[in-house]
Amino acid sequence: MELLAFGKTGWGDELFYATLMTIAVSVTAMLIGFLFALIFTPLKLSKYKSLNLIGNFYTTVIRGVPELLVIYLFFFGGSGAIMFVASMFGYYEYIEINAFITGSFAIGIISGAYSTEVFRGAIQSIDKGQFEAAKVLGVKKHIKFYKIILPQMLRLAIPNLSNVWQITLKDTSLISVTGLVEIMRQSYIAAGSTRDPLFFYSFAAVLYLLLTFISMKLINRLEIKYSRGF
Amino acid sequence: MNIFKKTIISVLASLFITTSVYADKIKIGTEGAYPPWNSKDASGKLIGFEVELAWTLCRYIGKQCEIVEQDWDGMIPALLMRKFDAIMAGMSITDERLKTINFSQGYADEVAQLAVMKGSDLEGMDTPSGINLSIGGSSVKKALKTIEGALAGKTVCVQTATIHQNFLDSGDVGSVNVRTYKTQDEVNLDLAAGRCDVALAAAVAFTDYADKSGKPVVLVGPTFSGGAFGNGVGVGIRKGGSGAIGERDAQLLKDFNMAINKARKNGDISRIATKWFGFDASM
Amino acid sequence: MDLELMINSFPKLLNATVVTLKLLSLSLLFGLFIGLLFAIMRMNNNFIINKFAYGYSYLFRGTPLLVQIFIIYFGFGQIEFIRSSFLWVVLKEPYWCAIIAFALNTGAYTSEILRSAFQTIKKGYVEAGKSLGISSKIIFYKIQIPIAIRQSLPAYGNEIILMLKGTSLASTVTLMDLTGVAKYIISTTFKPIEVFIVAGSIYLFMTFLIHNFIKFLERKYNY
Numbered sequence: 020m021e022l023l024a025f026g027k028t029g030w031g032d033e034l035f036y037a038t039l040m041t042i043a044v045s046v047t048a049m050l051i052g053f054l055f056a057l058i059f060t061p062l063k064l065s066k067y068k069s070l071n072l073i074g075n076f077y078t079t080v081i082r083g084v085p086e087l088l089v090i091y092l093f094f095f096g097g098s099g100a101i102m103f104v105a106s107m108f109g110y111y112e113y114i115e116i117n118a119f120i121t122g123s124f125a126i127g128i129i130s131g132a133y134s135t136e137v138f139r140g141a142i143q144s145i146d147k148g149q150f151e152a153a154k155v156l157g158v159k160k161h162i163k164f165y166k167i168i169l170p171q172m173l174r175l176a177i178p179n180l181s182n183v184w185q186i187t188l189k190d191t192s193l194i195s196v197t198g199l200v201e202i203m204r205q206s207y208i209a210a211g212s213t214r215d216p217l218f219f220y221s222f223a224a225v226l227y228l229l230l231t232f233i234s235m236k237l238i239n240r241l242e243i244k245y246s247r248g249f
Numbered sequence: 250m251n252i253f254k255k256t257i258i259s260v261l262a263s264l265f266i267t268t269s270v271y272a273d274k275i276k277i278g279t280e281g282a283y284p285p286w287n288s289k290d291a292s293g294k295l296i297g298f299e300v301e302l303a304w305t306l307c308r309y310i311g312k313q314c315e316i317v318e319q320d321w322d323g324m325i326p327a328l329l330m331r332k333f334d335a336i337m338a339g340m341s342i343t344d345e346r347l348k349t350i351n352f353s354q355g356y357a358d359e360v361a362q363l364a365v366m367k368g369s370d371l372e373g374m375d376t377p378s379g380i381n382l383s384i385g386g387s388s389v390k391k392a393l394k395t396i397e398g399a400l401a402g403k404t405v406c407v408q409t410a411t412i413h414q415n416f417l418d419s420g421d422v423g424s425v426n427v428r429t430y431k432t433q434d435e436v437n438l439d440l441a442a443g444r445c446d447v448a449l450a451a452a453v454a455f456t457d458y459a460d461k462s463g464k465p466v467v468l469v470g471p472t473f474s475g476g477a478f479g480n481g482v483g484v485g486i487r488k489g490g491s492g493a494i495g496e497r498d499a500q501l502l503k504d505f506n507m508a509i510n511k512a513r514k515n516g517d518i519s520r521i522a523t524k525w526f527g528f529d530a531s532m
Numbered sequence: 533m534d535l536e537l538m539i540n541s542f543p544k545l546l547n548a549t550v551v552t553l554k555l556l557s558l559s560l561l562f563g564l565f566i567g568l569l570f571a572i573m574r575m576n577n578n579f580i581i582n583k584f585a586y587g588y589s590y591l592f593r594g595t596p597l598l599v600q601i602f603i604i605y606f607g608f609g610q611i612e613f614i615r616s617s618f619l620w621v622v623l624k625e626p627y628w629c630a631i632i633a634f635a636l637n638t639g640a641y642t643s644e645i646l647r648s649a650f651q652t653i654k655k656g657y658v659e660a661g662k663s664l665g666i667s668s669k670i671i672f673y674k675i676q677i678p679i680a681i682r683q684s685l686p687a688y689g690n691e692i693i694l695m696l697k698g699t700s701l702a703s704t705v706t707l708m709d710l711t712g713v714a715k716y717i718i719s720t721t722f723k724p725i726e727v728f729i730v731a732g733s734i735y736l737f738m739t740f741l742i743h744n745f746i747k748f749l750e751r752k753y754n755y
Contacts, residue, residue, distance in 0.1 A: 079736075079739075091724055098330060193598060195320060326723070443615065
């Protein structure tokens with residue numbers, strides 16, 4: 020227990036901050052993932068083959084390559100790519116992206132590929148009749164989307180999104196290359212410094228279990244809320 | 250809930266504030282897992298010989314500094330990708346690395362040596378106390394032959410992308426069964442656990458581990474220098490390219506060389522080295 | 533982009549792919565046994581057996597694979613008791629540590645896949661079998677298991693791909709798999725992007741093959 024003391028002697032406070040960091044990265048990555056899904060889901064569902072191709076390329080590549088590689092590629096290539104884009108606009112200075120953004124984006128890209136698949140599946144499983152009914156009733160396009168499709172899609176998507184959340188949460192353990200001190204990196208540092216890997220990695224496992232347990236409870240509540248009236 | 254508030258604020262601040270332009274601040278990358286060169290203490294602060302030296306050098310240069318943590322295996326790629334401007338991470342100046350990056354003059358000498366657990370049959374290996382691979386000669390050749398024989402069939406552990414790995418891969422001691430680790434901490438753990446028969450690293454990395462863990466780690470064979478082991482530890486800096494960014498890198502190299510000269514003359518390097526290594530490893 | 537490096541590193545990476553495939557196939561093989569065992573335990577009416585199987589699956593699905601490997605490799609390696617026992621013969625080797633971690637991990641997911649497959653089998657099949665006077669053992673092996681396999685093919689195909697990606701973590705315990713060799717090449721060339729693109733393409737190609745193989749099986753067993 021001395022190892023977990025707060026303050027200068029133990030690793031308790033460091034691990035506490037690291038847990039907050041894991042939560043912060045996971046949530047941000049999940050949101051970034053939603054943004055990606057917002058772009059790529061319509062592409063995958065589009066009538067146009069070329070747009071399908073772009074959407075499929077994203078989800079296939081990201082879900083087919085180990086997370087570690089995606090993170091490394093984003094970490095080493097991300098700022099280079101942004102600088103390349105900036106140079107086309109005549110900006111040649113170095114653009115720095117901080118570790119938090121880098122880490123969240125790296126995980127967000129992965130998370131987004133899974134979210135895209137979930138949204139695509141959810142939209143496709145909405146009864147076709149509903150679209151037609153809306154059309155017949157002359158409901159405006161954006162009202163149709165916000166009032167009819169979106170609520171149903173969310174209800175269908177929540178159980179699968181909770182899987183995406185779990186994947187996202189666990190993937191944050193791989194971003195140590197970015198130098199961001201989340202649970203895994205902090206445990207790694209503590210294990211190295213105290214030479215007690217068994218204790219710190221087991222403790223990390225407990226922290227992750229706690230996070231998955233609590234988030235599952237919260238998601239269940241959400242699920243109950245959204246399935247009301249069905 | 251003061252801690253809580255503070256954390257939330259600092260986390261939020263670090264989230265979205267990105268400095269997009271190169272500030273007049275030198276960012277120095279270090280590993281934080283290679284004691285006593287650089288490591289982290291229980292409050293999460295970076296400490297060690299190079300961390301203290303970095304602050305000293307920055308004072309001489311007269312610029313603000315920030316020390317950045319970076320995993321060792323991504324150290325040089327991260328420098329090239331401009332995650333930071335200089336490396337101070339126990340990195341030896343070698344020909345191989347000089348193809349890709351520049352180095353300042355050396356500031357410290359890294360003495361590499363093999364280590365085993367007490368009771369290993371490698372103890373009492375009959376070699377000179379030190380060999381310099383750049384000088385060569387019959388005595389060096391003989392020592393390498395002895396080491397080749399001793400390492401045959403053994404699992405030799407090193408940290409990845411180090412001079413130690415380069416040496417074992419070079420063929421100087423035959424074909425060795427090398428196992429590479431992400432950090433020296435892991436090498437130490439597996440040496441003590443018995444997964445490694447022998448390990449190769451800076452001698453101080455082993456003595457530091459033996460001191461702190463109380464494990465019977467013993468140094469064997471000669472100390473190595475020259476050749477694959479390079480010419481001391483220096484500050485790694487990008488090769489100056491063209492344009493304003495390139496000029497800054499070239500200037501940074503000059504600044505660090507100047508600062509190392511001053512620190513050496515004033516006895517700072519010796520003092521800091523003695524504090525962390527127990528002896529004067531300055532160059 | 534250093535095309536020459538990409539071309540030169542390709543054969544080395546292809547060699548390392550053999551290690552990755554070995555890790556994958558052994559982990560899947562052991563994982564399938566573990567998964568089947570725990571799926572059956574989950575359907576047991578005994579509270580303790582049931583909860584034990586649930587706990588196992590929860591533990592391994594609720595924590596990152598990286599943590600699991602580190603506990604098994606670095607953690608268990610610190611326990612004197614394990615080091616002096618017969619277990620050390622296996623746990624001493626990074627190769628077996630990785631396979632144990634992978635197998636336990638995929639076993640947890642596989643048990644969930646199989647369990648839900650067993651549970652969705654229509655009661656009617658079992659009752660039809662019973663009414664024909666077929667013994668419950670034969671019903672289980674000849675009716676329930678084949679249907680469960682067919683039912684779980686798509687989900688299990690996904691699991692194979694997840695495991696393939698998971699094997700990349702073997703490189704964190706010193707193994708020279710595809711990712712390990714990629715990192716090794718980077719350690720001397722300092723060009724991560726080129727090397728990781730080649731390695732990533734090889735992974736992608738394997739994913740593609742697995743995906744299509746599962747699709748093929750699905751069509752074949754579509755009755």
